[in-house]
Amino acid sequence: MNFGIGIPTYNRWDLLEETLGKYIIDFPYVDIHVYDNGNQNIPSSINGRKIYVHSCGKNIGVAASWNYLIDRIFEKSDFALILNDDVYLGKQEAHIRLLLEQKFDFAVTPLDWCAYIIPKKTYEKVGRFDENFYPAYCEDCDYHLRMKKKGLALFKTPFLIPKVYRASMTMEKDPQSFYKANHNSLQYFKKKWGKYPEELL
Structure with missing residues (x-):
């Protein structure tokens, strides 16, 4: 059961750089893909370990970044572990492989979608x-609803709760963009589904 790691990043290379140094130790044989939405000049190797850095020179948003990373991962693997750039999972390759032995449609933290595993069969x-x-927000709720319509379920597991969780630091770095993106996505969600996420999930 092979898996790859995908991490979209926008403005927190300062956090991700430290974390990648840990991931190359935690996951020595796993491909790590990073999508840089903020032109942060991320190096293609960390301590001699190749990191697959992707970018088109502009911010394509969270959903598009996830799609791109998942598409790349599924070229070689059957599972994609997607992580936020401001968290450190604190698990090792063997731990993830044990989780993959369980049958699930979509594994995610009980907190939010800062860490999740999507099987190729679910994506297809x-x-x-x-x-x-x-550029962000509500893409997770939308996908959850689409899964439900297909008869699939979220597997919320504390196992995927990150050891280090620094989401508030990301919001503090650019609060105006955060609130604007959240508002715009909520309005699109309501237009698409007729109600807000909390009314449907």
Whole structure:
């Protein structure tokens, strides 16, 4: 059961640089893909270990970044472990492989989608994330609803709760963009589904 790691990043290379140094130790034989939405000049190797850095020179948003990373990972693997750039999972390759032995449609933390594992079979059945949720927010709720319509369920597991969780630091770095993106995505979600996420999930 092979898996790859995907990490989209926008403005927290200062946090991700430290974390990648740990991931190359935790996951010595796992491909790590990073999508740089903020032109942060991320190096293609960390301590001699190759990191696959992708970018098109502009911010394509969370949903598009997830799609891109998942597409790359599924070229070689059957599972994609997607992580935020401001968390450190604190697990090792063997731990993830044990989790993959369980049957699930989609594994995610009970907190939010800062860490999740999507199987290739789920991605093929549900489809790609809706890139109209731009630049961020509500793409997770939308995917959850689409999964439910396909008869699939989230497997919320504390196992995926990151050892280090620094989401508030990311929000503090650019609060205006955070609130604007959240508002725009909520309005698109309501237009698409007729109600807000909390009314449907």
